[in-house]
Amino acid sequence: MIAVIDYGAGNTASVANVLDELKTDYIITNKENDLCNAQKIILPGVGEASFTVKRLHLLNLFSFLRLIHKPVLGICLGMQLLCEHSEEGNASCLGVFDLSTKKFDKLMGKVPHMGWNKIEIIKESKLFSGIMDKSYFYFAHSYYVPNNKYSSSQCEHGIVFSVSIERDNFYGVQFHPEKSGEVGIKLLKNFIELC
Amino acid sequence: MVAKRIIPCLDVKEGKVVKGTNFVNLRDAGSAVELAERYYLEGADELVFLDITASSDKRKILIELVKEVAKVIRIPFTVGGGISELNDIDNLLKAGADKVSLNTSIVINPELITKASRQFGSQAIVAAIDVKKNDGRYQIFIKGGREAVQLEGLAWCKETAERGAGEILLTSMDRDGTKSGFDVEFLSQITKAVSIPVIASGGAGTKDHFLEAFKNADVDACLAASLFHYQELEISDLKQYLQENGVQTRK
Numbered sequence: 001m002i003a004v005i006d007y008g009a010g011n012t013a014s015v016a017n018v019l020d021e022l023k024t025d026y027i028i029t030n031k032e033n034d035l036c037n038a039q040k041i042i043l044p045g046v047g048e049a050s051f052t053v054k055r056l057h058l059l060n061l062f063s064f065l066r067l068i069h070k071p072v073l074g075i076c077l078g079m080q081l082l083c084e085h086s087e088e089g090n091a092s093c094l095g096v097f098d099l100s101t102k103k104f105d106k107l108m109g110k111v112p113h114m115g116w117n118k119i120e121i122i123k124e125s126k127l128f129s130g131i132m133d134k135s136y137f138y139f140a141h142s143y144y145v146p147n148n149k150y151s152s153s154q155c156e157h158g159i160v161f162s163v164s165i166e167r168d169n170f171y172g173v174q175f176h177p178e179k180s181g182e183v184g185i186k187l188l189k190n191f192i193e194l195c
Numbered sequence: 196m197v198a199k200r201i202i203p204c205l206d207v208k209e210g211k212v213v214k215g216t217n218f219v220n221l222r223d224a225g226s227a228v229e230l231a232e233r234y235y236l237e238g239a240d241e242l243v244f245l246d247i248t249a250s251s252d253k254r255k256i257l258i259e260l261v262k263e264v265a266k267v268i269r270i271p272f273t274v275g276g277g278i279s280e281l282n283d284i285d286n287l288l289k290a291g292a293d294k295v296s297l298n299t300s301i302v303i304n305p306e307l308i309t310k311a312s313r314q315f316g317s318q319a320i321v322a323a324i325d326v327k328k329n330d331g332r333y334q335i336f337i338k339g340g341r342e343a344v345q346l347e348g349l350a351w352c353k354e355t356a357e358r359g360a361g362e363i364l365l366t367s368m369d370r371d372g373t374k375s376g377f378d379v380e381f382l383s384q385i386t387k388a389v390s391i392p393v394i395a396s397g398g399a400g401t402k403d404h405f406l407e408a409f410k411n412a413d414v415d416a417c418l419a420a421s422l423f424h425y426q427e428l429e430i431s432d433l434k435q436y437l438q439e440n441g442v443q444t445r446k
Binding site: 010011012013014017018020046047048051077106109110111112113114115116117118136138139140141142156157176178179180181182184185 | 196197198199200235240241262265266269270271288289290291293294313314315316317318319361362390391392415416445446
């Protein structure tokens with residue numbers, strides 16, 4: 001069973017809709033007990049970083065998520081929460097990846113980075129199994145994770161930055177697979193079946 | 196580089212599409228859900244739903260529609276029409292909408308943009324702006340174009356961006372329904388003045404109109420309704436044409 005963490009993120013329903021389509025057994029929850037019983041965890045994310053970090057503390061899930069050993073997929077803000085720090089609200093995040101999230105410079109390109117952009121797969125990854133390099137994914141964000149050693153894909157919007165990170169059991173994607181048509185569904189399927 | 200977007204717009208009333216459509220093989224010609232799915236499969240990059248009932252007692256029907264739409268499409272969509280409360284926005288986003296478009300409510304209460312973008316993120320807040328050219332200046336209209344207000348077009352666009360709107364949906368009331376092309380002149384003033392994405396609306400009639408808006412006004416997306424509803428233009432043909440003419444699109 002997959003646990004989708006419910007902390008008020010805007011895209012929870014859309015992630016659940018894809019899991020329904022894939023006929024995956026899942027639960028939308030913020031209870032530690034449910035997370036313990038799940039095989040994998042999805043951390044969705046639409047919202048503001050510091051506000052969301054507070055929510056995770058209030059739900060008593062912060063330490064739990066840092067130390068977990070089962071596969072975790074963070075989406076959009078969920079990926080940024082897996083990093084150490086975010087410029088958005090100067091938030092101290094989960095710190096699974098020793099990375100910082102920065103705000104796009106509007107001199108480099110429009111902010112938010114909104115719409116469909118091609119990603120370049122730079123490392124072999126189970127998440128991208130069967131997904132063509134240079135596929136279009138849907139993005140909607142104002143903060144980004146700079147390129148780093150955990151990157152498995154990158155994208156260009158004024159600068160080239162990291163759009164997926166992986167380390168051990170932790171995965172993060174900056175785009176919204178639940179809103180990226182067929183390739184997005186494939187990526188979520190890969191997480192469920194291969195990771 | 197982010198691709199230029201093509202956005203079909205659906206006017207809905209109590210869950211049904213109100214502008215007629217020529218789609219003969221829909222089980223229910225007025226079904227917003229079926230039309231949404233069709234556009235998704237045809238390669239639309241995004242959809243916009245404008246609820247023209249826009250009264251609070253009908254809000255529940257709209258929420259149900261949003262839930263149904265979110266079940267069948269895997270592309271982002273925006274919902275607008277009569278939204279004036281943070282609570283409305285929260286409910287629509289939780290039902291599966293990606294963005295809300297705000298028009299009259301933000302003119303009356305500009306602080307709503309600030310509050311909403313802080314709570315939900317700028318990417319979820321679209322400033323919908325209706326303008327009409329009057330003696331060489333662009334005047335803002337609210338309440339579905341029925342009421343003029345004392346706001347100048349470009350100044351209001353800048354203010355919405357500064358307050359945290361994530362996107363501007365600019366509708367030219369002069370061009371709307373005329374099929375004479377987008378208001379490229381005003382759109383290019385806006386794209387130069389703000390650093391958030393701009394969606395052109397009002398006036399789409401031919402493929403060249405889209406090309407012109409992307410190339411000459413540097414808009415990020417173009418929106419059209421009847422052109423797609425009546426199948427006067429196929430999304431795939433339009434995208435192919437744009438690509439052949441140097442505009443990057445998805446597929």
